[in-house]
Amino acid sequence: SAVVNAIIKTMALGRTTVVAQHPVIVLRNQGITRQNLDMTRGTDVLEQLSRTKLGRHCKLGPRHEPTGGWRGKVLAVSDGSDKRNRGTAGYVAESRTQGWSGSLKISLPRQGKMSSYRAEGGGLLLMLLSLYYHIEHITALHAWCDNESLVETFNEMDPAAPPEIRGSCLDVMDMLRWCKTIWGDKLVLRWHRGHPEKRDPSGKSWSKVDWLNYAADAVAESEYGKDGGIHLQKLLFKTRKISLHANGTRLEDVFNNTIRNIPAMKELGALCDLYNINVNTICWRLTEVAAGNVRSMQRRTEELRHKWEINDTNGRRAEQGHFPGVERIGRYAGESFEDAAQGIIRARCRFCFRSKTETMDHILSSCPHYSDIRRKWHTDEIKAIRDIEPKFEDTFKETVHITAEGTLISKTNECHINNTLKAFIPVKWAQPRISDGEAVSEEYIRDYGKRLRNTLWKDTWKKRQDSFKEWQEEMPNNYQRQYGVT
Structure with missing residues (x-):
């Protein structure tokens, strides 16, 4: 540890005398x-x-x-x-x-x-x-x-x-x-x-x-x-140096990473409970690949936290208590946040007759206002699969299927569509296919994450912002009367 007092050792009468220096020295x-x-x-x-x-x-x-x-x-x-x-x-x-x-x-x-x-x-x-x-x-x-x-x-x-x-x-x-x-x-x-x-x-x-x-x-x-x-x-004192090595590995690095990962793992489990996600249905290794260069579980958890509610939706604002005069609606494990926030008109989606709480799940998968963006993204993704990973097409269509109305759903109970659309990679994608014994490549998963962020997420949110602006400019009175917001 840092030295409490610098020690001068002097020889006097054959003995070592310890003299404490003044702290300023x-x-x-x-x-x-x-x-x-x-x-x-x-x-x-x-x-x-x-x-x-x-x-x-x-x-x-x-x-x-x-x-x-x-x-x-x-x-x-x-x-x-x-x-x-x-x-x-x-x-x-x-x-x-x-x-x-x-x-x-x-x-x-x-x-x-x-x-x-x-x-x-x-x-x-x-x-x-x-x-x-x-x-x-x-x-x-x-x-x-x-x-x-x-x-x-x-x-x-x-x-x-x-x-x-x-x-x-x-x-x-x-x-x-x-x-x-x-x-x-x-x-x-x-x-x-x-x-x-x-x-x-x-x-x-x-x-x-x-x-x-x-x-x-x-x-x-x-x-x-x-x-x-x-x-x-x-x-800071320059005398403080810890450097313990074993077989070429610095133990301090291993220890600190372990200490940081323990609370991160606990937080990850708590977040999954809040969003009603079964952690066993998600391949966290491929999720890390889809997220980009994520070096630690702590940072990975921070990345995932933002993906559950990527942007400031009306539902997110209700969850955080950002509506003036409206009590905050929190998330609780095992309960539906969407149902809890349904009573707040301001928390509902503006583009589907106020029928659903506006969350990123609703925007990315089912709101009819964005069906054209979903259709284009799904078509482009199928083209990319045929170029990069053609044998993966059947598995992808089973987990990410688009209906005639432009809604994205999953045909299997093994993974939820909301998770897949936020780059939480299903375990099913990491499992070897029966046809050839191969699993999806990391190259495709990495590109999937990029396309998801740069097309589906970005284009959907841009359309939402443009629609709000157009509505407010062209019909301000109707907008305020219907939704009580400016």
Whole structure:
């Protein structure tokens, strides 16, 4: 683990004497300098906040005393942000006479991906290192963070115990362990609910900590796209290296992948239950091929989650509670979401006489408004099969059959048409054919996934958008009267 104190071993009277170095010296030896810990980055953001509408009620600055007064206190709040595999973090701190702020960019872990936990941990680390390095004679640091899990983990850490493996946040948590040892009893870290602007947009009821949290969040957000600054990697000790190998394989990689896959597998089973899917009817290996380059079960599960409801249908909006004044309709294992949402008029399909809840299943397989697209896609798919995989044609027609009305169905009970149209490959396709003992090739499955996304999915959704636009422009009054939406 990270060294609690750098040790100098000297020889005295034939014995080895252990002398503990001051933590600031340890930081310097690790290349962490005052220049790395800029405590003015973000002051421009705080000035802008004071000039907003919320500024009338702003409680930032030493002149606004916290509960219990300033005596012996430094107040500090850290926050983190992650967007599209990028992360930033920031903090705001105040004493009786002065205020500080800082921000940094969160680097990706060596393995895994960006997470809010890593971003929040980076913000807490920056705050603890900066205040310790720059400010002497702090008798009590009262700190808050809006990530409850991180606060609990930090407070329960035992610096004397062996470090625990924490996935992609191992390096950050290791440094936080070290920070806990140097702060000791001077530090009190608590959880505080974040985003006060959502609870009270006016800011009138905000406490001192609410304002610090709001400001820390703004400082963190401002780091996106800003030149310069510091990256998280600069704040991590270079002595932390794990490299265990067996027969040329790094065991850390195997362990981390296994840890990430366990919750992903559980989540996959739960998702299948919610969407009434029998996991045994789907070939997950070929489903991965159809989805493209999916390297882990965690990412595979994320891909599949979006395919169940690919776009923002009316049914999806009802499921998420996005209709104003309408109670959210959730999914429950073993129950029909379509039946549950049927009572909400806004959740129904606009193009088939409001008879069905509009979900991707309905749009892709049965809504008559899109039958022409389905017919074209099915015809093109048969042509592709005859070129690439001619012996697979009978199996495909059995599992993906188009009726005279243009509805896609499955002639077999072994797989559901809704799953096949979302690139969940049936087990039946992976089984050797009786005629020749061969199974469908991965080349075809990969192309099937591409054609499904680029033709059936894309063309269907484009027609839906165009139809909505045309209807709203040509018959706005009828549209609003019938469906109560704009």
